[in-house]
Amino acid sequence: MNATLLTVGDELLDGDTTNTNARWLAAELAERGVTTERVLTVPDETDVIAEATRRYSERFDAVVVTGGLGGTPDDVTMDSVAAAFDRELVENDLARADVERHLEAIADDYPELNVDVAAEAAIPAGSRPLRNPVGLSPGCVLENVYVLPGIPSEMKGMFERVADEFDGDVDSRYLYTEEPEASLIERLNEVRERFGVRVGCYPDREAGHNRLKISDSDGEALAAAEAWLRDRVVLSG
Amino acid sequence: MNATLLTVGDELLDGDTTNTNARWLAAELAERGVTTERVLTVPDETDVIAEATRRYSERFDAVVVTGGLGGTPDDVTMDSVAAAFDRELVENDLARADVERHLEAIADDYPELNVDVAAEAAIPAGSRPLRNPVGLSPGCVLENVYVLPGIPSEMKGMFERVADEFDGDVDSRYLYTEEPEASLIERLNEVRERFGVRVGCYPDREAGHNRLKISDSDGEALAAAEAWLRDRVVLSG
Structure with a gap:
């Protein structure tokens, strides 16, 4: 929906x-x-x-x-x-x-x-x-x-x-990293292409990290995308 | 503009x-x-x-x-x-x-x-x-x-x-009143029709009054509308 x-x-x-x-x-x-x-x-x-x-x-x-x-x-x-x-x-x-x-x-x-x-x-x-x-x-x-x-x-x-x-089926996951946005580009492009999930990267200057958000209506794809990113991004917070 | x-x-x-x-x-x-x-x-x-x-x-x-x-x-x-x-x-x-x-x-x-x-x-x-x-x-x-x-x-x-x-010619004036919105309707309709100005009424519950806003690109019409309202609305603040 x-x-x-x-x-x-x-x-x-x-x-x-x-x-x-x-x-x-x-x-x-x-x-x-x-x-x-x-x-x-x-x-x-x-x-x-x-x-x-x-x-x-x-x-x-x-x-x-x-x-x-x-x-x-x-x-x-x-x-x-x-x-x-x-x-x-x-x-x-x-x-x-x-x-x-x-x-x-x-x-x-x-x-x-x-x-x-x-x-x-x-x-x-x-x-x-x-x-x-x-x-x-x-x-x-x-x-x-x-x-x-x-x-x-x-x-x-x-x-x-x-x-x-109001009832839909889109779910989201957040990851936080201090890696600079510019160096994340290749991995973010890859996770999007590989799992078909929606990807956002949002700098939070006050918190001193970037917030990664992945969303999809397919729970399995979302979980797989999250696991893939967790293995490849230096997480914080 | x-x-x-x-x-x-x-x-x-x-x-x-x-x-x-x-x-x-x-x-x-x-x-x-x-x-x-x-x-x-x-x-x-x-x-x-x-x-x-x-x-x-x-x-x-x-x-x-x-x-x-x-x-x-x-x-x-x-x-x-x-x-x-x-x-x-x-x-x-x-x-x-x-x-x-x-x-x-x-x-x-x-x-x-x-x-x-x-x-x-x-x-x-x-x-x-x-x-x-x-x-x-x-x-x-x-x-x-x-x-x-x-x-x-x-x-x-x-x-x-x-x-x-960015350069335009619309100007605005604000008036504040404790009169309830519902009782202002006739006067707000009249000032709009009489002077052709744009009129808004916004309740501010915290401040305990209504904010009236009139706007127009014609300075004379705006001043006349403001004067007309000032004579007819119990102003506060």
Whole structure:
């Protein structure tokens, strides 16, 4: 299984925010053996979000969209995902109940809050609502597209509810060496060709070593590649 | 002027690394009035990098590519950018001199280092080499595509040498308010429609306020929009 991440928000493109959601989600997917094929950040523009959603939905097994849920004018993700699949936004009963419950819980803190509940509880027709355990805006699943909030605590809380739906078979092994990257090239090329595994070499200057990573969906090839490297690289750490 | 960022590396897609380069570059571009239209992360695969480079180069004013320079098998960015423009990789004299100087400087630390200097100093035919003030691998500029290393210190050092080539006219203003996001919607919609400015609203839960951001390339419209909002929003901080 492979996936893509579509992270929505001008604040990411303006350099106001670091895309920590992408790393968190990618790590969660990797832990489940799922390969993240692309991470794309787009502005809060309906056409751009809809086009990217449609394209990724057709080409990859799953698309996780984060950001741009809620009621302010820059929150256009739900509209965009609906447009990507030619659906209308419709109020969802389960989502509405959640929105009302959340508003009740925060009513004392925000006595003058005036929320358009129907708009907050609207998700694309035919989609499955995803409950927001921490915040106001619900998410949804439409075909292979998962729509999650952008606020990290809300995004994480909602992802956990669907995490089991992501399941792949790619495994990885890490080796650490103080050998310089340039002198490792031949061995890294050879292990890749010999066992067909994916190979990465990442310098960690602070730790003073290079991190080698090998990945594959074939456990036997991966184990053989690891053993081959262990015999030929001076390992550290 | 607008731009896109193309960040290359399996380590970003595996969730091993947070894409701090994207935020740093986006902030540098925003400071120069340049709008970042997309940030795309792709794997270390020549076809994917080449296709994205070509597509973004055609559609946007500038493309900044980071990551995947160097000699290990996963470093395919130079090949990919060359392929995007149907060029060969050729050894560049200026780049070669830099590579040799760098190798000489680190020779005492790595006496057994065995680097293919010609390969390290190869950039796409017809491109302008970018010197690496901190590390081994040179970058380059080919048409509107800037190729920088992925290691943050090297990327930053190299970007500073071309920073003046990025120049736009978008300006931004920030306002802070403790008013809840949901109650701001009408005013945010109105300021957007009335002055044609871009509007964002970002909750900062730790600081306990919402950050409003308005941006535009028309300074008068931006000032008028800011004044209009200041009269109508309860500001904090």
